[in-house]
Amino acid sequence: MAQNYNFNQLYFEYRALVYSLALHYVQNVEDAEEITQDVFVKVYQSIHTFKNNASVKTWIYRITVNASLDLITKKKSKKRFFIFGKRETYDNRYTKVADFEYPGVALEHKEQSAILFGVINTLPENQRTAFLLSKLEGLSNPEVSQIMQLSVGAVESLLVRAKKSLKEKLAEKFEVNHRKK
Structure with a gap:
């Protein structure tokens, strides 16, 4: 069962999927990379407990969704507890066109994509x-x-x-x- 899964094989097979989904959630390359890293740390740490109740792909998607939502929650809570100095709110960070990072979005579509993802968020x-x-x-x-x-x-x-x-x-x-x- 779980012993049949080679971590390196899982990583190479699913890293693009994890990164893509994380990027859909956060629209920021660095955050998507952080989520991808966190997901595969969790996969590595818990692959021995995987029970085949769902496919490995479904399991990895679920971990990615949770890691993405956790990072978003963490960033929102940092915003709430910030008291002094210059602050950039989470909501503005992900809807401002200048900060919108999404590979594959042409420059001329950047504004519309930022608005779309801002509304999705x-x-x-x-x-x-x-x-x-x-x-x-x-x-x-x-x-x-x-x-x-x-x-x-x-x-x-x-x-x-x-x-x-x-x-x-x-x-x-x-x-x-x-x-x-």
């Missing part, structure tokens, strides 16, 4: 996770349900609500930006 945690896994990672609803440990119906409901919310927020955001020009 406002979704409730479960909606954001379902949306990122389904729409950006391209996973099927059954795969997303396994990763999130929810029913397929619950995932479909989360996706409907996420799409509706995104549509409303993006329409509002682009209307505001259009008025500014």
Whole structure:
């Protein structure tokens, strides 16, 4: 079972998947690299306890989602406890175009991508996770349900609500930006 998994093989097979998902969550190269490193430390430390209840891919996705959400929570809590000096809030950091780092996004699309991810980041945690896994990672609803440990119906409901919310927020955001020009 778990002894059949070679850590190096898992790392080379899944590192791009982990990095991509982490980058979808944080839109920052350094943070995505940190999450990727944390995920594989956790995989290395716990591969012997893996029980094959789900696929290794699902297990690694779940660890990545949790590590990504943990880093986001950690950064938000640092923001709350900052008292003196110059501060940059988490929300602004990930929605300001100048700070938006996402490989593969052409310079001319940087502003729109930053706005899109800024709005995605406002979704409730479960909606954001379902949306990122389904729409950006391209996973099927059954795969997303396994990763999130929810029913397929619950995932479909989360996706409907996420799409509706995104549509409303993006329409509002682009209307505001259009008025500014």
